[in-house]
Amino acid sequence: MTLASGAVACGGSTVAAGERVFRDYHCGDCHSLKAGEDGVGPSLAGVGDRAARASGGAQSARAWLREAVVDPNQTLAGGAHRAHRGGASRMPDSFEAALTPAELQALLDFLQTLP
Numbered sequence: 001m002t003l004a005s006g007a008v009a010c011g012g013s014t015v016a017a018g019e020r021v022f023r024d025y026h027c028g029d030c031h032s033l034k035a036g037e038d039g040v041g042p043s044l045a046g047v048g049d050r051a052a053r054a055s056g057g058a059q060s061a062r063a064w065l066r067e068a069v070v071d072p073n074q075t076l077a078g079g080a081h082r083a084h085r086g087g088a089s090r091m092p093d094s095f096e097a098a099l100t101p102a103e104l105q106a107l108l109d110f111l112q113t114l115p
């Protein structure tokens with residue numbers, strides 16, 4: 001398998017790879033990983049637990065997180081997140097196209113384990 005960026009290929013667990021994806025795609029420009037520190041987007045501290053509560057279990061938490069990342073407007077329409085002026089998310093909806101499947105899976109592993 002060839003990975004364009006090498007972000008996932010270069011060793012470590014998928015969680016560590018996901019952390020690199022988070023950095024490489026500048027998620028941190030809008031999201032803090034510290035509880036209570038909201039930026040343009042909400043803090044992602046404990047987002048895995050939040051996803052599990054919102055969606056009703058660990059299995060569905062992953063689907064919830066996936067949707068939050070690849071289709072933020074859809075998640076908004078479902079009412080799971082904050083409402084915004086004009087109904088459009090300020091989170092870019094370009095990540096589904098930008099992330100390789102391996103990068104997305106690693107990113108979800110990382111998000112699910114955030115304390």
Ligand code: HEC
Nearest residue numbers: 025026027030040041042068072076081082089090091095
């Ligand atoms: C330009 C700012 C911006 C960037 C860059 C961004 N996000 Fe977001 N994100 C938001 C906003 C704003 C929300 C709040 C919900 C909404 O508007 O849809 C959000 C919501 C989320 C949520 C749902 C959190 C919750 O508790 O509701 C997750 C998960 C998430 N983003 C992950 C990511 C990841 C992973 C990346 C990088 C691949 C990323 N975001 C990049 C702005 C951003």
